[in-house]
Amino acid sequence: MTSSVIGQLIVKDWRLNGNLISILVGVGLLALVMAQYATGEAVRLFGSVWFFVSLGILATMLPTSAILNERKKQTLAFIMSLPVSPVQYAMAKGLSVAAMYLVPWVTLLASALIFIETRHALPLGVIPTLLIISMLPMVGFCLTSATVLVGESEGWLIAANIATNSSYWFIWYLITRIPGLKQHWSGPVAVWNAPVLMVLSAEIGLCALIVAIAFFFQSRKRDFIH
Amino acid sequence: MTDFAVELSGVSKKYRYFTLDDVHLQLPQGQIMGLIGANGAGKSTTIRILMGLVHQDAGEVRVLGHRMPAQQVAAKWDIGFASEDMRLYETMTLSWHMSFIRSIYPKWDATYAQLLLKRFGLHAEQKIKGLSHGQRVKAALLLVLARKPKLLVLDEPTTGLDPVARHEILRELTAAMADEGRSILFSSHNTQDVEQISDQITFIDRGRIIDSMDKETYLDRWRRLRLEVPLGVELRPLPGIVGVQRQGRLAVATSNAFVPDLAHAYESAGVHVQRIENMTLEEIFVANVEHNREEVEA
Numbered sequence: 227m228t229s230s231v232i233g234q235l236i237v238k239d240w241r242l243n244g245n246l247i248s249i250l251v252g253v254g255l256l257a258l259v260m261a262q263y264a265t266g267e268a269v270r271l272f273g274s275v276w277f278f279v280s281l282g283i284l285a286t287m288l289p290t291s292a293i294l295n296e297r298k299k300q301t302l303a304f305i306m307s308l309p310v311s312p313v314q315y316a317m318a319k320g321l322s323v324a325a326m327y328l329v330p331w332v333t334l335l336a337s338a339l340i341f342i343e344t345r346h347a348l349p350l351g352v353i354p355t356l357l358i359i360s361m362l363p364m365v366g367f368c369l370t371s372a373t374v375l376v377g378e379s380e381g382w383l384i385a386a387n388i389a390t391n392s393s394y395w396f397i398w399y400l401i402t403r404i405p406g407l408k409q410h411w412s413g414p415v416a417v418w419n420a421p422v423l424m425v426l427s428a429e430i431g432l433c434a435l436i437v438a439i440a441f442f443f444q445s446r447k448r449d450f451i452h
Numbered sequence: 453m454t455d456f457a458v459e460l461s462g463v464s465k466k467y468r469y470f471t472l473d474d475v476h477l478q479l480p481q482g483q484i485m486g487l488i489g490a491n492g493a494g495k496s497t498t499i500r501i502l503m504g505l506v507h508q509d510a511g512e513v514r515v516l517g518h519r520m521p522a523q524q525v526a527a528k529w530d531i532g533f534a535s536e537d538m539r540l541y542e543t544m545t546l547s548w549h550m551s552f553i554r555s556i557y558p559k560w561d562a563t564y565a566q567l568l569l570k571r572f573g574l575h576a577e578q579k580i581k582g583l584s585h586g587q588r589v590k591a592a593l594l595l596v597l598a599r600k601p602k603l604l605v606l607d608e609p610t611t612g613l614d615p616v617a618r619h620e621i622l623r624e625l626t627a628a629m630a631d632e633g634r635s636i637l638f639s640s641h642n643t644q645d646v647e648q649i650s651d652q653i654t655f656i657d658r659g660r661i662i663d664s665m666d667k668e669t670y671l672d673r674w675r676r677l678r679l680e681v682p683l684g685v686e687l688r689p690l691p692g693i694v695g696v697q698r699q700g701r702l703a704v705a706t707s708n709a710f711v712p713d714l715a716h717a718y719e720s721a722g723v724h725v726q727r728i729e730n731m732t733l734e735e736i737f738v739a740n741v742e743h744n745r746e747e748v749e750a
Contacts, residue, residue, distance in 0.1 A: 230556075231556055234552065234555050234556050237555075238552055241544075241548075242541060242543070242544070299539055299541075299542065300537055300538060300539040301538075301539050301540065301541055303505075303533075303535055303537065303538040303539075304538050304539065304540060304592075306503075306505055307503070307528065307531070307532075307533035307534070307538070307596075308528065308556055309525050309526075309528040309529045309556070310525060310528070311504070311521075311524055311525050314525070448506070448507040449505075449506045449507065
């Protein structure tokens with residue numbers, strides 16, 4: 227019975243955030259079309275940047291809308307009056323925001339790959355880097371969500387946003403310096419060499435670590451509503 | 453053996469500037485208990501503890517036989533909880549909320565929900581952000597009542613409501629008690645509301661339960677005695693008198709254990725009892741708090 231409550235909480239989050247997700251997927255797809263079909267280089271660059279920006283905005287806005295606003299707008303007491311424990315609530319919230327981010331993330335990334343494969347506007351060699359760079363907003367999303375879930379305040383959200391948004395471009399710069407990555411960008415095939423797999427593993431591992439830490443702190447909470 | 457809907461024993465919770473201290477509370481099944489206290493007295497903390505939302509530092513909490521907070525999921529299936537600071541999703545309609553709650557509670561009574569919609573004058577398709585404060589409280593109560601809980605826990609449900617809305621809410625709560633075995637615990641600083649519907653009354657002040665008994669006993673025991681003290685007669689303290697205010701020859705004594713013999717005792721001591729007055733629950737509450745604070749500070 228409890229699993230059905232968790233399921234209903236997930237469905238509820240989807241219903242509440244459906245518009246936000248649709249708008250940002252639309253923005254991401256539009257940006258992708260611009261990046262692939264525009265003739266001017268500036269417009270193509272603008273499209274490429276906005277493709278990642280849409281993932282970044284989603285990584286920031288989903289935790290705000292789905293987690294922080296539940297406290298800020300005082301709907302948390304309504305949810306916690308239902309037959310769920312704080313840990314089950316955190317589980318439902320974690321699953322729903324993860325799914326709400328993963329679906330548009332996969333949609334946009336798959337669209338980008340389809341464009342690359344079919345349009346040939348970009349070489350196939352860029353695919354591993356595209357995946358690595360697309361994972362950055364995913365890490366940022368995990369960090370922001372975990373921070374808001376555990377920290378329970380707007381202050382913590384702002385701190386997490388500053389940390390993630392300011393680090394994207396710096397990490398992007400570092401990635402371009404990794405040997406074994408840059409030389410294959412313009413190649414005709416995607417090369418999945420050790421540096422690529424190592425960076426991807428680090429990103430996935432970081433996501434898993436953040437989630438585990440968040441659940442550890444959440445399970446130790448004694449006061450759920452202040 | 454009495455079955456209790458709510459049972460708190462030795463419950464404590466310490467915050468930096470507030471301590472809930474050794475709370476003992478028992479609400480028998482099928483009764484309505486009003487928890488009265490000033491702002492910041494500990495009403496909401498007590499309710500959050502019994503809902504499992506805040507963990508007590510010490511003591512035991514049982515709600516409908518379930519240990520809290522460990523068994524809060526099992527307990528919450530049969531608890532309807534609404535609080536003054538609880539909000540619904542503003543961008544969604546009441547109908548959406550009803551459908552959401554119905555998807556969770558198999559006991560959701562759709563016919564009763566429709567009846568409450570009519571009684572409260574609510575429109576299911578209206579968005580929550582378009583509702584007045586009174587309508588929001590009624591909407592929250594509808595969502596709680598239609599799930600047919602065994603226990604209703606309401607934290608300041610009538611705060612900020614106009615007299616008509618308050619009357620409607622209290623009438624519905626009374627009607628909800630027609631369902632035998634249902635219990636209600638509600639907090640308020642409005643003694644009129646509590647007096648109107650409660651069987652049991654508990655006073656809480658500065659984190660401590662200062663008194664808890666059935667309403668009739670309160671009203672029977674508490675009296676105000678208007679006295680005239682002749683010159684040269686000493687007004688001695690008598691058992692059962694918790695406060696005396698004196699102005700010249702006139703005095704007002706407040707008793708929390710009134711018996712007719714008390715008046716005779718004054719008369720025997722040479723003090724003339726002018727009048728014995730009943731007290732309202734609000735007067736009892738204030739006198740009780742003042743007496744308790746004097747005792748603590750002494």
